[in-house]
Amino acid sequence: MRGMHSSGLSAHPNQEQRTENARVNLRQSMAYLLPYLWEFKGRVLLAILALLAAKGATLVMPWALKHIIDGVDASLAAPLVFPAFFVLFYGALRFGSVFFGEVRDALFSRVTEHAMRKIGLRVFNHLHSLELAFHLDRATGGISRDIERGTNGISFLMRFLMFNIVPTLFEILMVAIIFAAAFSIWYALITVVAVAVYIIFTIFTTEWRNKFVREANQADSTTSTRAIDSLLNYETVKYFNNEKYEAETYDRFLANWETAKLKNRMSLLALNSGQALIIALAITAMMWMAAQSVLNKEMTLGDLAMINAYMIQLFIPLNFLGFVYREIRRSLTDLENMLALLKRDASIQNAGDAQPLVIARGDIHWRDVGFGYHPERPIVQQFNLHIPAGSKVAIVGSSGAGKSTLARLLYRFYDIQSGSIEIDGQDIRRVTLDSLRRAIAIVPQDTVLFNTSIRANIAYGNPQASDEQITRAIKMAHLEHFISSLPQGDQTLVGERGLKVSGGEKQRIAIARVLLKGAPILIFDEATSALDSQSESAILEAMREVATGHTTLVIAHRLSTIVDADQIVVMDKGCVIEQGTHSQLLELHGRYAQMWALQQQDEK
Template structure:
């Protein structure tokens, strides 16, 4: 992922400000507490100066300025109290802003096209969101309540030094500050390349680990644990090298900053010592200058660290903003309206489509699924059958022609209403790492428990679920790996039944079921499809013999259409496929009989 041309702190803050402004009263109170804390911090050295001057006489207990002692303690307490109160007041702003930005990114990812998600690694995207969430709150806290207060404190100190003494003290302080900031900025910019490389390598390592663990079974099938470890270690080596370089350059930065601060402190103390010797300054003045310098030294060091963190945070948050800026390949039209479902007639009108512009998958597809009818699409692997389902769901937009439902072009209706009207049982069923109940209820989260159980009964999986130790509360594991292929497919069928869609798509819906269960489910699916417009994508021709119409696709083109009996009579491509599958079924049966006899 290439970084944006330029992302600066002010630009990021401008994008975050609308979120922060929602809590303007909290921001205002926090700023007031911040100013109060800084004034208390400035008051401490001033009170200390007067206290020292008052004590620079023959000690007499009755003359000890108790008021100054109490004021000193009050200012010290005020510094800590106002700081903590500010954090308490502003904590909600930081947490809520970070939450809103992250939620927006999560929502945006769900709005992006399927193509985007197929091109990205889940682990990398998840890590970018995680880092961006942390960086959002940190960036606000550092800039608004660390950098600005430090500059305020420096300004107040310089003003006091000029008003009480002469411009020389302020000049040394400002020169030290300018040299410190200039050095910090230049060195930090130089070392950012190493930090960026470290984060990129960290993301790559995370992508590699997640990818490998998600494909745990495949790794085991081929015994490639050593290969996966080597691949992961290669990413970790890149991360290690980038991290070491980042730490080395950090040492250079820290030593340089310490040198500049030490020189500034030495010059100011020398100047104040001269003033005391010359009689122009009191011991209290010397203590005041020393206290101011020590008080500024800590923020200066902290300011350097904060600048580094801000720059590093910008690198993290820029990835989150890149995700937010990712264009939607498929978006609702400005005048999109909800789909008005009437009868449910579906038409593919001279549809052309290709996943890449240079390679067309579907050529002049023209078919109609009348309301309440079942149309099956068959063909060899790669013919473009499943692409029809993706286009109907509008995961992609057609490059030619159009798709309509009850005469409405699906590009002119809202995607939410379109997908709410369609239910699908996919060939590759992936479940959430949650309970069986959750995965079935996902079809309609507002459904009652009785409705969920009824859907499970209709999918002939209720008895199996009840046989489990935890019943419907049994966890299915990552991507449903604790269930067999047939069990997962029946959960998917139950989930779709619960959705109660007006249009159904069965994409090899029974491919993972045994013959007996398949026949039972097929009968149930036929009952479910009654009165609904249904698109069946099938490889096993025996599952679609009762379809109202069968479409045969070869190389993205419709080569035949008709009923099962008509196509067999025509003796074309469908008849050839039927014969091949029938012969394959007989051979399998013979082989099974021979195995039993043996």
């Protein structure tokens, strides 16, 4: 087996170290869920009434059963009509307990599903509001599992906490009162003591095994993340013949998951066995006492049957109470990651007094801008650049010079650490993010497409666009010939991440999408660097047509693509070292001239 880096089995990226303050408890969870419940307070109240009716029928059933048995006991000489009434009454009670329970579930299901929808949407919107750095650092597969388990946990809490724990405790109290009033205080005492021991045992044992639940969840998330990451990089795996390596790595994650699951199952065995022992001892003691009372003529057979029926009825919800408590603890554990996402504030937010960006001309200024992804490693230093409205400015430089970072800063994916970036004199940190990003459109180096049709991907630039506008964008991006060659035309699916479409076609789709957005400021981020010469020529022509009348920033690797720029800026280590037109820079015989000579030589 190949040697593996220790980092290959690192902790799930989404499993941040939790402080005690970050842990969620039952009170916090209910405070979070109550507003969603209160939206349908009428349904909730009706569900509670149905619950009370179902519990009432359940509590009366053993009493009716006692009278049926006593009614057919010849030694008590009961009239025939008496047990007949209770037989019918018992049947009605049994139907009522099930019917009202179903009514309760039907009424409350809408509340639960609506709450899951609202919470799921809230988490989804919040994730989109977080900064780019968050999404680059986090693992999508793990986040997906966190959200899935979190929403399922919310559903469980809303459904079972309200309609199982509280009603079960109420039922236990009522049975104890019935035992004390009808028979002896000892029956009530055994019931209360058994329930108290059961609850204490369940709480302590569940707290002990909660660490195994956490380990199993973390192993599940890391395994899922690894599988998704490997499948998303399918081509890379094939390029390096690393199928065996991927399988070995994945198997190690699965082995961790298997071990964690085994610990979880064994601890569950201890919990369930202890609970069953407590219940068995309580039932044995009560049935022993009841049997002795029947033999001593202190009780009837109906009384014995009623005690047995009540204990059976208690056994089922009491056993279920243990399951519910375990699931509540698991649900609270599952909620931690999801609520941690919601509690995380976006580092890029609108300023308190932010106003919509007003584009008068489209003038862009970088003034003494300083920025670094890490404080100890600055990327852009004292950067100054002016892009006049309607002009085309190109930025060139070696890899790592900070070219693409400028586009990210203009979009406000990151905030600068010093200086300012202004559009028509408005600092982009003082305008709303929505208006800023609506004013800018980009054709990236690697266009990522949704796994839908070509037309749907183009329409993504403006979901409200008419069919005529989409068709016009297709024509302007010179996509007509390509689309007409496809059997399904513009309804052809592009595949996951656009893998079924070539680089040049993807860039044309990106240009059509930009056209549809209709933004006054355009960015072309090395949009032709991955294309062959023929595709590059076609894309360049489309780019020139699109850029007409727009303020345009072109980040380029191939200098031949930007010779027509109004200004060319040469960057090195985050600073401007040369600036001018193509011909002016060649006359300087500086860095640009060297880069031009090297690229011309390579193309020969």
